[in-house]
Amino acid sequence: MPMYDYECGQGHTVSHIRDMDARDTPAVCAQCGEPLVRLMSRVNLNLTTYLDGRRGAVDQSFDRMRRAAKLEVSRQNIPPAQRGEINKEIKALKGEVGK
Numbered sequence: 001m002p003m004y005d006y007e008c009g010q011g012h013t014v015s016h017i018r019d020m021d022a023r024d025t026p027a028v029c030a031q032c033g034e035p036l037v038r039l040m041s042r043v044n045l046n047l048t049t050y051l052d053g054r055r056g057a058v059d060q061s062f063d064r065m066r067r068a069a070k071l072e073v074s075r076q077n078i079p080p081a082q083r084g085e086i087n088k089e090i091k092a093l094k095g096e097v098g099k
């Protein structure tokens, strides 16, 4: 489940792991009892970057991660002894070359 950050009117911040559907369920600050407001999530931050003129870089990296994820799924059908090539490809897509 994703983690969301909240802040109350007194500036206390708290992080909650919540189901996405429950992210805006009203909650109060444990320290002062004021209502908590959800802060910008990591997804929103990515969107900001996206709109910030870095669209190409974000798209590219997202595309690579998606391809790596697909390869990881198909790797499960390959016997471990024959996974050398696909492992290399996944590492290259994830930018882990030489690590």
Ligand SMILES: [Zn+2]
Pocket (backbone or CB within 6 Å): 008, 009, 010, 011, 012, 029, 030, 031, 032, 033, 034
């Ligand atoms: Zn508070």
